[in-house]
Amino acid sequence: MKPIIISLIVILNLILQSTVFQWLKIYGVLPNTALILVISFAIYSGKNKGAMIGFFVGILHDIVFGRTIGLNALVFMITGYLVGLMDQKIFKDNLIIPFTLTALATVFYETINLLLIFLLGYRIELFNVIKKMLIVEVIYNSILSLIIYFYVSKLFKSSLMKKRY
Amino acid sequence: MAKKRSKNGSAMIVAIVAIILIIISGITAKQRENITVVEKWIGNLITPVQSVINTGVSSLGENISSIARLTKLKTENEELKKEVEALEKEVLNLSMSKSELEELKGLKYALNYIEDTEKYDTITASIVGKSPGNWFNIFTIDVGENQGIKKDSIVLDSNGLVGRVYEVGGTWAKVISIIDNNSSVSFQIMRDSSLQGIVTGSITNEVTGYLFDPLADVIVGDKIVTSGLGIYPKGITIGEIVEIDKSGDHLLKTIKVEPSVNFKRITKVLVMGPREIDY
Numbered sequence: 001m002k003p004i005i006i007s008l009i010v011i012l013n014l015i016l017q018s019t020v021f022q023w024l025k026i027y028g029v030l031p032n033t034a035l036i037l038v039i040s041f042a043i044y045s046g047k048n049k050g051a052m053i054g055f056f057v058g059i060l061h062d063i064v065f066g067r068t069i070g071l072n073a074l075v076f077m078i079t080g081y082l083v084g085l086m087d088q089k090i091f092k093d094n095l096i097i098p099f100t101l102t103a104l105a106t107v108f109y110e111t112i113n114l115l116l117i118f119l120l121g122y123r124i125e126l127f128n129v130i131k132k133m134l135i136v137e138v139i140y141n142s143i144l145s146l147i148i149y150f151y152v153s154k155l156f157k158s159s160l161m162k163k164r165y
Numbered sequence: 166m167a168k169k170r171s172k173n174g175s176a177m178i179v180a181i182v183a184i185i186l187i188i189i190s191g192i193t194a195k196q197r198e199n200i201t202v203v204e205k206w207i208g209n210l211i212t213p214v215q216s217v218i219n220t221g222v223s224s225l226g227e228n229i230s231s232i233a234r235l236t237k238l239k240t241e242n243e244e245l246k247k248e249v250e251a252l253e254k255e256v257l258n259l260s261m262s263k264s265e266l267e268e269l270k271g272l273k274y275a276l277n278y279i280e281d282t283e284k285y286d287t288i289t290a291s292i293v294g295k296s297p298g299n300w301f302n303i304f305t306i307d308v309g310e311n312q313g314i315k316k317d318s319i320v321l322d323s324n325g326l327v328g329r330v331y332e333v334g335g336t337w338a339k340v341i342s343i344i345d346n347n348s349s350v351s352f353q354i355m356r357d358s359s360l361q362g363i364v365t366g367s368i369t370n371e372v373t374g375y376l377f378d379p380l381a382d383v384i385v386g387d388k389i390v391t392s393g394l395g396i397y398p399k400g401i402t403i404g405e406i407v408e409i410d411k412s413g414d415h416l417l418k419t420i421k422v423e424p425s426v427n428f429k430r431i432t433k434v435l436v437m438g439p440r441e442i443d444y
Contacts, residue, residue, distance in 0.1 A: 015211060018294030018305070019219040023226050028370060030297060048175050055182065063204045064211055065296040065303055065339070067331075067347075070190035074183055081179050116190065117346075125367060 005155070006041060010057050013037055014064065029136040034061060035109055036145045038080050039101050040152035043092060047084030054080025075112045079105050098149035103142045110134055200332050208305075208334040216293040216307050223432050287321075287435045288312055293337070302345040302370060306434060309336045317396050317439040325402035325425035326350065326391060327434055338436075343403065344370045344428055352403055353392035354383060361392050364403065364422055372404065372422040379418045385409060389422060398440050 013033055021030060034057050042050030058073030066072055083101060090097050114129065290306040308314050310333050318330040320340050328342035341348050344366040352374065354360040360381045364374030376383065387406045393399030408421035 011211075014297070015214055015218060015294075017297035019215050020222050021297070022295050023222065032297070034297065051175070051179050060207070061297065063207050065294070065301075065305070067301055067303065068190040069193040069204075070186040070188075074186040074190070077179065077182065077186070081176075116187075128367070 006053060007056070010034075010037065010053070010060070014057075014060055018065065026140055027132070027136050029133055029140060031140045031144050032106065032109070032137065033144065033148065035076070035079065035105060036098075036102055036141060036148045037152070038076050039083050039105055039145065040098060040149045042080045042083040043087065043090070043097065043101070043149075044152065044156045045084065046087040047081050050080035050084025050087075051077050052080070054078070071113070071116055074116075075109050078112070079109060082108075092153065095146055095149065098145045099142050102145035103138050106138045106141045107134070110137070200334065204332075205334045208337050212293055212305060212307060212334075212337040215305070216291070219293050220291070227432075286313075287437050288314070289433060290338075290436050291433050292431060301347075302342045302366065302428070303331065304340055304342070305337050306340055306436070307337060308436060309334045309338045311335055313438075314338050314436055315439050319397060319401075319437045319439065321401060321435045321437065322426050322431055322433065323435075324427070325404065326397065327426050327428075327431065329396060330436065330439075340434070342366070342428060344372055344424060350397060350403060351392045351394040352389040354381075355388040355390050358392075361394075362420070364389070364420075370428070372424055373419060374422060375417045375419045379411070379416055381418060383409060383418070383420065396440055 017030070017033055021033065024031065038050070038054045038057055041053045045053070054076035055073050058071075058076030059069075061072040061076070062069045083105065086101075110129075110133070114126075288308055290308040292304050293307050294305045296303040306320075314330060314333050316330055316333055318338075320327040320329060320342075326343055328340050328345070328348060330338045331341045332339040343350055343364070346366055349363055349365040351361065351363050353362075360376060360378065360383060362374050362376035362381075364372050366372055383406060385406055385408065389403045389406065391397040391399060391401045391403060402425050404422045404424040404426075406420050407423045410419045410421070411417075
């Protein structure tokens with residue numbers, strides 16, 4: 001049951017992100033709910049599954065919207081893996097965990113993105129990116145992560161996830 | 166011991182996959198002729214769902230925002246009336262120069278001047294999804310190969326240039342807008358077609374550009390149109406100059422452009438076939 005539910009949520013999120021969430025832009029910045037989902041899932045499923053979930057979210061992202069295949073998959077996979085590493089070491093009911101992790105992961109995500117985009121030869125204005133995108137996105141994502149994490153943790157504790165088919 | 170090995174093992178797998186992904190993204194970063202079958206199928210599955218959700222949500226959003234704008238309507242109406250007056254005067258002027266133009270065209274025909282024979286069939290499309298990231302400005306539209314869309318088709322809306330088709334699937338296509346980071350369009354000033362330059366988008370969705378001639382006399386408020394160099398045909402409105410700046414070295418005159426298309430509210434677009442020039 002678990003993989004099916006997770007993949008359904010991931011696909012649904014992808015569709016919502018490209019349609020409904022476009023109306024939730026703040027200062028032209030879109031919340032990265034996919035990243036928050038990957039973090040929340042990774043906290044509960046460990047590094048291996050975290051990396052796997054990250055990979056699939058990213059590759060879907062790339063195929064449906066990306067310019068280059070592999071870029072998002074890479075970033076999401078590494079994020080999922082790194083967050084998953086902390087699986088055993090953190091107290092999962094504390095809401096500070098998703099908040100800080102999301103903030104860190106957003107910075108990490110955008111830094112890798114920046115680096116890869118730079119290496120692929122696109123034009124970048126670093127100052128503008130930080131001022132107009134990164135700060136807003138970090139705050140927005142972190143706050144949203146509280147809500148999403150709350151529901152994900154509820155989901156993982158419910159009996160639905162423990163059932164095997 | 167065994168535990169340690171498995172830990173390293175998963176890290177290895179992640180590292181290997183990461184390297185493969187870097188290679189793949191390096192390969193796919195360039196423009197490709199065709200997309201793979203897998204990509205096509207995933208696109209075909211997801212686009213219809215997006216289409217349904219997006220039409221519902223955007224019509225709802227439009228209604229809500231139009232209610233919110235009711236108060237502004239009165240001032241807007243007055244402004245529009247003034248604009249109509251100004252435009253009527255302009256129409257008079259233009260109809261005079263039109264007859265002149267027709268004369269000149271006849272002359273051109275007589276001189277056997279080579280011209281782009283561009284035939285455009287336009288297809289209306291609606292936008293089904295916008296790129297979820299903040300880096301690129303890409304959106305998907307609900308027409309594709311089956312409707313005859315090709316790569317590098319030109320996308321417009323009623324106000325002006327939107328962008329070009331980047332990838333085509335069966336029933337969907339990805340469009341790169343001119344405010345995207347990696348899009349550049351050559352333009353000319355509407356007032357004087359000899360003043361030309363290039364505008365590019367940026368990550369922060371501002372359109373900036375420069376003029377080839379640093380001494381060109383441009384003013385804020387000048388309208389710019391495509392110049393016909395590159396993949397875009399001549400004469401499509403791009404936008405209006407809102408800021409002129411002379412860069413430090415005094416070699417380039419840089420401009421900031423407000424696109425005439427409102428990219429936040431765009432829902433319907435027109436797609437024209439790619440530019441083909443017969444000689």
